[in-house]
Amino acid sequence: MHSSILETKDLVLDLGGKRILDHLSLQFWPGHVHAVVGPNGAGKSTLADTIMGLSGYTVYTGDILFEGASLNGLSIDQRAQKGITLAWQEPARYEGLSVERFVSAGAADKSEQKTRWALERVGLDPGPYMQRAVDRTLSGGERKRVELASILAMEPRLVMMDEPDSGIDVDALTKIFDALQFLKKQGTTVILITHSATVLEKADHAFLICCGQLVEKGPVDTIMTYFGEKCIPCDHKNEPDIGGSE
């Protein structure tokens, strides 16, 4: 048995009067690549946002434990300082803020050399990119890679990647998967938030959630089969019949 690095215990979160996370208990193991899969609206991104402690996602019952200690009451930066970070589905744009400043912002080693290394790691040539702004002049794929470079420079212990394949081309996705493998080799725990089979197959282990509830967990092949056979054709998405008559 592995001891978990991150654990959600009976996590319940309501938004706008609707239950989004419904008694969700998951364990994530150190150094593994996990996937959280499920249909749109299942609560996957909300789970990541809640673990990160984003505004609007801080009032919940149950608990989130990181290395056995509760994250309850900790701000985003305090969670980040423990080594937790998040790559957004749609990375933020910053007018005027250079790629160099952004990538080195959270880095333990803020040297130019480290920033260049991080950019090269995600397949971006530092020469033309260092002084570019992280704004609308970067494509979606470039912004995703710049964000991932900032995470590599940060050297976190746990990374949540929300829909890493969203809105990017094949080349950018290849670079993101390369970086994912690098993180794994470094012993970083990764949680992939996805509903893509291409992303799912990069994981070691997966959780299938629907309507904020855990439906199934296990090896990727098992979850992929379950998702393909039951979730994709499902005519009552986000109304799971967990423990029902089947």
Added chain:
Amino acid sequence: MNTAQLIDALYDSIGESCVMDPGVAHVEIHANQVLGLHLVPGLEMDARPQDGSLHVTMTVKKDHRIDQPVRICFGLLDESGQQKIRMRIRLEDHSRVAVLSSCTFPNAVDVLHTMDAEIEIGRQAEYIYLERHVHGPEGGVTVVPKARVTLDEGARFQTDFELIKGRVGKIDIDYDAVCGAHSILDMSARISGSADDRITINEKAALNGEGAHGVLRTNIAVGGTARADIKNTLIAAAPFARGHVDCKEIVRDNAVAKALPIVEVHHPRAHVTHEASIGSVDSRQLETLMSRGLTEDDATDMIIEGLLRPRTG
């Protein structure tokens, strides 16, 4: 201080050396007195005091393209006083010049700096004017730059106003441009105000010529009890005239920001857009940086630093 010492002190206050390449034209003005003047071929300049102001004329002769940016250093090193400049600037057809203008009032307690400029940019001529301000740590200065600009056919005008050091005090910018056919106008200001600073910007451009292009950009951050009032007016009155107004203001503490973008289109084949965002720092931007371990204050400072960063390219 003698003249040489004053020149040294002016440049020292902006962190630069007064020693320049002979190919760089430059002029140094303290209060209403010209301390130094060095010209290059194709550039004419005359300055003389009159009626309590300094009247400066600058002409770039036809077809002359001044290779290196002209340095103008305006300033007043005393704690109080006035500097009133009236400028007549003319770029003759097919000429080009870039001017880096430093305005330094590092010790100001009660200083008034006014600039009243009339700028004519001839056919296919290009004028780039970058204005960099250094103020004292307590403000203490009122800066009132006014400019009336006319762009002839195919002319280009780019201006950029930036406070690089010290507190705003009071800044009251009033620029008005009239753009001829196929001319290009790009006016921007980037200012951070704090304490009881007051920032007023009134920029107006009339795209009167066919195919004229104009952009008005304003990036402001205010904190403390500072106040910013921004009014950008863009009028497109000719076929294929294109314009954009962009105003971003970040507000902290008890500061107040107001933006009034006015866009008018007087021709069915003209097009003008505007974009304004006023308020606190964008939460996604903030939370992204915080998720890298920055505190909220550090993340906010970094976002504002970007907003106020000079554009490149």
